[in-house]
Amino acid sequence: MTAKDPLVIFTPSGKRGRFPLGTPVLTAARQLGVDLDSVCGGRGICSKCQITPAFGDFPKHGVTVSDTALSEWNSVEQRYQDKRGLKAGRRLGCQATVQGDVVIDVPPESQVHRQVVRKAASARVIEMDPATRLYYVEVQEPDMHEPTGDLERLRKALKSQWDIDDVTADFPILRRLQPVLRKGNWSVTVALWKGDDRPPRITALWPGLHEGGLFGLAIDLGSTTIAAHLTNLETGEVTASSGIMNPQIRFGEDLMSRVSYAMMNPGGDLEMTRAVREALNTLAVEIAKDAEIDPSLIVEAVFVCNPVMHHLLLGIDPVELGQAPFALATSNAVAMNAANLDLAALPASAQVYVLPCIAGHVGADAAAVALSEEPGKSEDLALIVDVGTNAEILLGDKTRVLACSSPTGPAFEGAQISSGQRAAPGAIEAIRIDPVSKDARFRVIGCDKWSDEDGFWEETAQTGITGICGSGIIEAVAEMRLAGLLDPKGLIGSAEQTGTERCTPEGRTHAYLIHDGTAEGGPRITVTQGDIRAIQLAKSALYAGARLLMDERGVDKVDRVVLAGAFGAHISPLHAMVLGMIPDVPLDKVTSAGNAAGTGARIALCNVGARREIERVVREITKVETAIEPRFQEHFVNANAIPHATDPFPELHSIATLPDVSFNTGGGEGGGRRRRRG
């Protein structure tokens, strides 16, 4: 290129260079390192390299672009226009050639590394850089005088047409190679996986130019539910989302009972492995059906899960995770073929990636939260709590990140609560107790109205009021404390002590009546002293974990709190703070990250660099083991009370301080029992 050659300026990158007359725009983009997509390698058949030339004066760039700055619209473009249509002003970058100074815009959909904006406002943007990409190649036909194999000629084509070396292919691909090459008349589109430093691997192939898309699954494999997002690997869009119950529940509700099952029953671990893999196959088939795609287009899957699920997914006995020192069989990220996991619903050569585990109790799900929420990049000190049956807790900023897990138990998910239920239509999810009348109003899942609003009863007639879910019980306990129905130790007062007939005796203790549906054949929904104790244990464990990390970090307050987990999205930060689940921070410093673990899985699915990032980050995280830390016990016991002296949200209540009540009966109800792990 010389100073007389036309100047080509690409936007939005601003990259520029001079190119000889007649240079295709795609070639110029390639040479400048401009992010312009192409699957067919410039043959004018894939239309991925669409660009928009701009004409006129560009003082900012110091050029004037004439109408003839690009070659004329050609027959290839016309054919594509007739067949599929091009947006106004668009050209094919491989067909339009440079004829004069020109400014060329690369629209987002033509960028390989396009950015995918997530819904949550606080969240990071995902930049597309998936491990798998499509390449169209034309392969030399076989020849008796040069008798190399079809695979070797395909490799040669990938080298000469895309400069990609050392490509490998597994047997399922090798088996399909010969018929596909012949069906495509020696042209083929290959899905090439370059997920780590191993040689690139062909994971799928189609005759001719493949235009059916390319998909991946981001899977959050929880103890209770398995959630999957089917993601378009070219655009980053979530095409479909679906969930399924983890069938391992029949072997034990929580993780430790599943580990016990494996310990007590020879082969029990493999039984659980089979169960979860079957469920994953069902889920994959369902989600592909929902999205109306062929499952053979799913070429990748990324998993996040806790350590026990991690081992059970991989077919490793989790028994060591049930006893100190909680040794993982492997902590690093794991990559393999779908066939290795018996995921028969996916192509056998689909590539699976499982995020690394942080420690024996802090799994790939916590790593995924770290990837999504990036505490290590935070300027201020962030506490990130992923609330579930186990709580994963991360504390950190740019200087250092700490992590632990805390055995909160299933109370936060509505389990082990007298009127508790899973979050489903009919479940009370929010509650307010009038501090004067001590009456409760509430909202149930499936209806936007409060129970004291017009139409509530009509709208909930079908579902009924069936119970109280995790977020509902947290609000109920906090509201009871605010309304003076609970003393700081968590004791429910009698009708006499509280001045409401809603407090009724129940054995040696009392219960508070939220709603009596017996007249309509529904349940009587109360909060019992046992429920209060269960929530106190759970919140103490959560708080103690957070405090332990703060001790390690040498701080007694944090700058902000992020509530993550499917459940985190529904917890009222206000009530969580009244309850003492989380350390005190200004209300506007509590945010919800939604299903941050699932988001982390999506990020790792869409961006191979993010995999390397989280593999590096987990090594730098300081792991704190709650099970062996005496201060954890200390914090746990100290956190049992609900001692807030000041109402943190006076705008919602008529009182400025929490009531100074005490319902001690002299009985044994003052102390909390310690729930033990396992």
Added chain:
Amino acid sequence: MTAKDPLVIFTPSGKRGRFPLGTPVLTAARQLGVDLDSVCGGRGICSKCQITPAFGDFPKHGVTVSDTALSEWNSVEQRYQDKRGLKAGRRLGCQATVQGDVVIDVPPESQVHRQVVRKAASARVIEMDPATRLYYVEVQEPDMHEPTGDLERLRKALKSQWDIDDVTADFPILRRLQPVLRKGNWSVTVALWKGDDRPPRITALWPGLHEGGLFGLAIDLGSTTIAAHLTNLETGEVTASSGIMNPQIRFGEDLMSRVSYAMMNPGGDLEMTRAVREALNTLAVEIAKDAEIDPSLIVEAVFVCNPVMHHLLLGIDPVELGQAPFALATSNAVAMNAANLDLAALPASAQVYVLPCIAGHVGADAAAVALSEEPGKSEDLALIVDVGTNAEILLGDKTRVLACSSPTGPAFEGAQISSGQRAAPGAIEAIRIDPVSKDARFRVIGCDKWSDEDGFWEETAQTGITGICGSGIIEAVAEMRLAGLLDPKGLIGSAEQTGTERCTPEGRTHAYLIHDGTAEGGPRITVTQGDIRAIQLAKSALYAGARLLMDERGVDKVDRVVLAGAFGAHISPLHAMVLGMIPDVPLDKVTSAGNAAGTGARIALCNVGARREIERVVREITKVETAIEPRFQEHFVNANAIPHATDPFPELHSIATLPDVSFNTGGGEGGGRRRRRG
């Protein structure tokens, strides 16, 4: 080390260096690059590093070795001596330390790269350098404060104790890792495979020090039979050999009928794949039983086979190999886990290597012959013929090697011959016809005597005389020609023409009676005109292939001939030359290489460098496709006759020239029918 430090001289390598007082002999050997084995890394438990110090004057080396040149016999050595015994004069290299100038001999069994001498005198020596070796390591126990996985700590131990990086492990290993580490109290022996440029891979592991040996299978997967050699990967010894029929025979006797079966029956290729894999499992179980080893000790398998068997083994439809241009799905060497081939008898993580194919008709078996016989290193021009249902033919010397295959058909294996049978007890394997009496004497498999020797009939009474095998029919035809029973065109004369009642009419032609066993209830064994024709077709195809390579090379004679193949070992070179199977060379220039393909498999099993060598060599071989070469047809037709004018082995016969007879009857029997491929 300084000039004052003791001088340590190792034999037989002659490597020498000075080392500080107290340096263990193993350490000195390592630093000098002396080939001294150690599995335990110098901990005094594996006893692989045994050495023999020599004392006294060594004028050749310029040293005198005193009795105190090595440290005293220590307790570790005593313990080993008490437990297992050491040969007289032996020391453990990791325990004995240098105390003065010393000459140390490393006996062959202490060398990693020891040489294995093969039985065949002409054959290359195999130098041991297997892909898999044992390493003993002590792994750090897990610790809650440093919660890495067990695999990661094992990797760290391999790095720190053996300087081996980036070790990987498949799921079957990962699943066993935790119990094995605990059973071995955190010491473990791993079998580490370093077969190519991929990261080293753990393929087996045992608690503590493993002393049960390490084995590999070298498998010659033929169309008709599958032969395996169980080889000790530490010593190179063949521990057991076993064979089994290829069960694919039920789908077709020859390769092209199997390809046809796959073409005509959807899924037929997979049916054949399952059949051969099942047979391989049976064979692996049997051979391990023969050798009294646990099959879990078989950590590698190397396969050689023709292209059709290659595809059927790998689960690839061989249909393209049945039609021009005979395209292989892949021609390169293939490496994989045993589990990928459903070889359930082997550990799932055992490593399989399949030699590269040379061309669509010249397979990994021919590559193995090239590896074993090394035509590319020959000073003189060698013709190597691997005789089987297809003949693989290699012609070359240091300057250039050519290869082709020729469709000889099954006649050389006794099939399609009227009295033909497989080589088994009772089969005639050698025959001589008296040129005067025209009577035949013969030898059968299972008896060393000739039929005219005393005791022959008693010794063969049990088996009987059941038929004639491949080598027998070749000798019979050649002897008939020598005895004047056949004319140069291959016509059998009548009793009148030949002067013997053994020539009897059979339709319009004649047959020669070798042996009439009907009186004892046995068969009447004759050579019919059809048999002569079948052998003529087979030998013409073989000869035409060899001639075609000679044409390509521009020569009309070769310096030597190597007959390979299980059958090659039994062909009489003399008769082969009379028959015109091979070009004329001096008799002492015809050698047998035995099962050269199987030997090639063993070499690749024992020496990983040999795999790289053959992968390079096959690319340099000039492939000649007989199916499309008009000159092949020409040579084929011209080779039909048996025109030898001079008896090449007068010492065995009383005549100096072949009889000038002609039995033309004027009928249509003069020309050969052309057998066509497929």
